[in-house]
Amino acid sequence: MTERRDHLHTRVLHAGAPAFDDGAAPVNAPLVRTSTVRFRDDAARVDLHHRREAGEAVATYGRHGTATHRALETALGELEGAEHVLLAPSGLAAISLTFIALLSPGDHVLVQDSVYGPVRERIEPLLTRLGVSFTYFSASAGLPERDVRAQTRLIYAESPSSFLYEVIDLPALAAFARQHGALLATDNTWGAGVLYRPLELGADISIQAITKYVGGHSDLMQGAVAVKDREVARRLRDTHEALGLSVGADDAWLALRGVRTLAVRLAQHQRHALEVAHYLADATDIVARVFYPALPDDPGHALWRRDFHGANGLVSFALRDASHADAVALVDALRLFAIGASWGGYESLALIAPAARLASQSFWRSGAPVVRLHVGLEDPRDLIDDLAQAFRRIAR
Numbered sequence: 087m088t089e090r091r092d093h094l095h096t097r098v099l100h101a102g103a104p105a106f107d108d109g110a111a112p113v114n115a116p117l118v119r120t121s122t123v124r125f126r127d128d129a130a131r132v133d134l135h136h137r138r139e140a141g142e143a144v145a146t147y148g149r150h151g152t153a154t155h156r157a158l159e160t161a162l163g164e165l166e167g168a169e170h171v172l173l174a175p176s177g178l179a180a181i182s183l184t185f186i187a188l189l190s191p192g193d194h195v196l197v198q199d200s201v202y203g204p205v206r207e208r209i210e211p212l213l214t215r216l217g218v219s220f221t222y223f224s225a226s227a228g229l230p231e232r233d234v235r236a237q238t239r240l241i242y243a244e245s246p247s248s249f250l251y252e253v254i255d256l257p258a259l260a261a262f263a264r265q266h267g268a269l270l271a272t273d274n275t276w277g278a279g280v281l282y283r284p285l286e287l288g289a290d291i292s293i294q295a296i297t298k299y300v301g302g303h304s305d306l307m308q309g310a311v312a313v314k315d316r317e318v319a320r321r322l323r324d325t326h327e328a329l330g331l332s333v334g335a336d337d338a339w340l341a342l343r344g345v346r347t348l349a350v351r352l353a354q355h356q357r358h359a360l361e362v363a364h365y366l367a368d369a370t371d372i373v374a375r376v377f378y379p380a381l382p383d384d385p386g387h388a389l390w391r392r393d394f395h396g397a398n399g400l401v402s403f404a405l406r407d408a409s410h411a412d413a414v415a416l417v418d419a420l421r422l423f424a425i426g427a428s429w430g431g432y433e434s435l436a437l438i439a440p441a442a443r444l445a446s447q448s449f450w451r452s453g454a455p456v457v458r459l460h461v462g463l464e465d466p467r468d469l470i471d472d473l474a475q476a477f478r479r480i481a482r
Contacts (some may be wrong), residue, residue: 092281092442094164095349101164102157102342116341119335121148140319143225149332151166158342165279166292166346166349169321170310172326173333177295178204182273185209185240187325188318191217194237198225198254200447201246201275203440224448225254226385229262238266243289244273245282246386247469249402249439249458250377252449253386256393260288262370269318275299275430280349281396284313286339291322296431299398302344302351308318332471349461352423355399358469359461363401367389372477374406374454399461402439404454412480413438413455419476429460436460447467 104111104250108131123145125131134146143159145151151159151173174180181202189195195213197205199222209381210220225232225243236374241263245254256272263270271291272284284292294300296308342384363378379390405413414419415427439444461469 088132098161099346100340103159115154116447117335117339118152118153123126123147152335154335155338161345162310166312167285168314170313172311172322174309175333176307177297177309180311182209183294184311185213185324187322188240188269189218193239194219194235195229195240196233196238197222198243200252200449201244202248203443204316210369211232212309217368226449234266238268241268241270241321246379247275251379253379253389255389256284256287263329280352282394285343290318296341299303300341300344301347304431306340308333308341310339352398354463359399359401361466362461362469372406401461402456402458408455410455410458413457415475415480419479420474422464432463434462434464466477
């Protein structure tokens with residue numbers, strides 16, 4: 087008889103569920119807050135400290151987390167297919183943790199040129215000051231054969247990428263990294279573990295801004311780093327400890343709540359976003375290009391079909407024959423789409439893509455203004471009507 091293996095959506099619903107105590111248990115993990123951990127006796131204190139030093143996820147102090155954090159780590163481990171998960175106070179903190187833990191003075195890192203902007207704006211200056219060198223490469227141009235060095239220790243990627251959703255051949259990049267003795271880390275916030283599982287495709291580290299789709303309600307800040315390898319996890323954990331990174335129990339509990347509904351929310355986001363994307367693709371008098379990997383004419387569509395399990399609510403579009411002032415007028419005219427820099431919540435948002443961030447991406451070269459939409463859970467017909475009235479205003 088073969089062993090039963092439940093579907094990912096089922097496993098995520100039950101991962102980290104509290105054990106029965108005297109025959110009963112709550113459905114979800116309780117919220118446990120503490121700074122000080124009490125021990126039954128000194129032998130228990132010593133034992134737990136030794137187990138933690140050996141890499142076991144046990145709490146000996148509030149900064150190390152509680153049963154609430156353990157439940158979230160277990161659920162995120164199921165999402166990512168990871169053995170080890172570390173929580174951080176934001177997505178950027180999770181990215182910074184990865185770079186700082188895995189790189190030393192003299193090391194070299196290859197970074198896809200269309201990743202999340204603060205990697206270039208914040209992390210590169212910090213690491214350069216500490217003796218790490220950076221090279222940016224175009225994923226669409228193929229593997230970075232000419233840019234790899236003997237000192238390359240890390241390759242950092244994001245698929246689909248920030249703002250324009252460039253889809254990369256992650257298995258090929260993972261094989262390239264192994265060939266050159268480098269680790270491959272990827273930002274998986276877009277896929278959230280339900281839509282994309284980089285560790286299964288060969289990546290060594292998968293990072294998420296839990297702030298986005300896992301949280302799902304725009305009311306928490308959090309990040310996570312997921313890995314399979316025990317030694318990589320040890321390096322990350324040592325740095326995590328040294329930096330004193332911690333996540334409040336309330337935010338961990340909110341993220342765990344979000345995990346339980348993640349799959350159904352993402353499916354609804356995709357249904358709505360596809361309707362909006364098709365509307366934008368047909369608005370050729372005002373829209374020059376739509377960026378959404380699920381559209382058949384998107385350059386990354388074939389890779390998306392091969393490696394992904396769906397799409398989310400992010401749709402960007404470039405305006406035709408328009409100025410930055412036209413883009414400002416457009417987003418100001420929207421009524422249901424609020425102007426906001428984040429995404430992943432239930433609400434729809436619009437944001438003009440910063441020109442400087444687009445200029446650093448080789449994926450698409452144009453001076454046309456780009457507007458990023460996060461298509462939320464409102465009725466898509468209302469969202470399309472909102473876009474239509476805004477387009478009419480700037481057309482006038």
